[in-house]
Amino acid sequence: MTLKILYFAWLRERIGEPSEQVETNASTVSDLIAELRLRDERYDFAFSDLSSVRVAINQTLSDFDATLDGASEVAFFPPMTGG
Amino acid sequence: MTLKILYFAWLRERIGEPSEQVETNASTVSDLIAELRLRDERYDFAFSDLSSVRVAINQTLSDFDATLDGASEVAFFPPMTGG
Amino acid sequence: MAVIVQEKDFDLAAELKKLAGFEGTAGAVISFIGLVRGDASLLALELEHYPAMTTKALEEIEQMARTKWGLVDVRIVHRFGRLQLGEQIMMVAVSAPHRRSAFEAMDYIMDFLKSRAPFWKKEHGINNNIWVTANLDDEEALTRW
Amino acid sequence: MAVIVQEKDFDLAAELKKLAGFEGTAGAVISFIGLVRGDASLLALELEHYPAMTTKALEEIEQMARTKWGLVDVRIVHRFGRLQLGEQIMMVAVSAPHRRSAFEAMDYIMDFLKSRAPFWKKEHGINNNIWVTANLDDEEALTRW
Numbered sequence: 523m524t525l526k527i528l529y530f531a532w533l534r535e536r537i538g539e540p541s542e543q544v545e546t547n548a549s550t551v552s553d554l555i556a557e558l559r560l561r562d563e564r565y566d567f568a569f570s571d572l573s574s575v576r577v578a579i580n581q582t583l584s585d586f587d588a589t590l591d592g593a594s595e596v597a598f599f600p601p602m603t604g605g
Numbered sequence: 606m607t608l609k610i611l612y613f614a615w616l617r618e619r620i621g622e623p624s625e626q627v628e629t630n631a632s633t634v635s636d637l638i639a640e641l642r643l644r645d646e647r648y649d650f651a652f653s654d655l656s657s658v659r660v661a662i663n664q665t666l667s668d669f670d671a672t673l674d675g676a677s678e679v680a681f682f683p684p685m686t687g688g
Numbered sequence: 689m690a691v692i693v694q695e696k697d698f699d700l701a702a703e704l705k706k707l708a709g710f711e712g713t714a715g716a717v718i719s720f721i722g723l724v725r726g727d728a729s730l731l732a733l734e735l736e737h738y739p740a741m742t743t744k745a746l747e748e749i750e751q752m753a754r755t756k757w758g759l760v761d762v763r764i765v766h767r768f769g770r771l772q773l774g775e776q777i778m779m780v781a782v783s784a785p786h787r788r789s790a791f792e793a794m795d796y797i798m799d800f801l802k803s804r805a806p807f808w809k810k811e812h813g814i815n816n817n818i819w820v821t822a823n824l825d826d827e828e829a830l831t832r833w
Numbered sequence: 834m835a836v837i838v839q840e841k842d843f844d845l846a847a848e849l850k851k852l853a854g855f856e857g858t859a860g861a862v863i864s865f866i867g868l869v870r871g872d873a874s875l876l877a878l879e880l881e882h883y884p885a886m887t888t889k890a891l892e893e894i895e896q897m898a899r900t901k902w903g904l905v906d907v908r909i910v911h912r913f914g915r916l917q918l919g920e921q922i923m924m925v926a927v928s929a930p931h932r933r934s935a936f937e938a939m940d941y942i943m944d945f946l947k948s949r950a951p952f953w954k955k956e957h958g959i960n961n962n963i964w965v966t967a968n969l970d971d972e973e974a975l976t977r978w
Contacts, residue, residue: 531881531953532964574966581886583949597883597951601967604911604950605787605867605923605943614736614808615819664741666804680738680806684822687766687805688722688778688798688932701846712871712918718939719864725930726857773857785870787943794863798932 530599536568613682619651708761709783716790738806853906854928861935883951
């Protein structure tokens, strides 16, 4: 499947792109992260501490175990600091 | 001594006066209340339930045991409902 | 830093313009407005107060809050007289370095205004006029601080 | 009932004019403004957000608060972009029948904005630029509700 992946804040800076299209067979968010980390050390660095990474699937906050069934947009970002 | 006594809210309404000058030898607020209650049944009625009466001496919230030494203005009112 | 007791209405926006903290010294500004809320039978709300004591009592509350939470600024405006439905009764504005202290200070000020500011409210209704009874919880709330 | 996400500044007074509750339906109106607070080395604050998600997330928070406390009205305005010292970051205004529900709703909304609104802040300083780290307490605060 084709996924649109978005990166925000220091994840965007470390990866060097705000978004990209990815062709993947990953079934969960964790699988997707594992695939990305193998691709380039920029990704490996960005995802090196998952305790400070959050994920949203189709604009809804989700978790790393979540399935990518029905996902079209996946976003990675640090814990939010609104307000 | 001469005291200025003020009444607010339903104490003012029951007594029928917002303020008056009183000549008294009362040494505490309780003594003063006892004197006033003997004076007229309007006072007796106004002070019949002291749990819903508060007192300020010289514009500072006080209590019934407080001495009237140095008092020039004594105010009686129900519990406050500001805000 | 100001306490204003007046019969006429106030303008929150104008009061906020006078509040210190918008120059980078405060991270949070909270304002509260109390209004005459209507119910089926209420016609007007009458606020009586003890002029010689009111400003003094409000200034004490303000000073305590200021010291306790290191506030940047505080403004309190409280009206008296006869107010119609929907009219503004009072306002408090607080500026503080951080959100948490602004919130707690506002809560503190409101708790003390309820039970330590010499105001009394009479509800003028269609059928009768009734002095608002102080809530015992309001008095108890002061023990929190 | 409104959620506004914009780069430009906002005017609390203008937002309060649009807030329902001043006609006698609300007894309490609380407003909160978050500001860029200066310290010795801060030059500006940059707010990044996730446009496709932001409005949706804020509307969810608003809807939850509305239902939980039977609010009369809520308005949330949140800015993004580069903000200078003293600039307004965001505001929330809440109107409710009673003071207590207005206070709790505001506290709830602010807690959720902190950890559930997709904004990220970068402090631009004299010596370096640093992403603001989320406070673990902020995340924990959500378990209160």
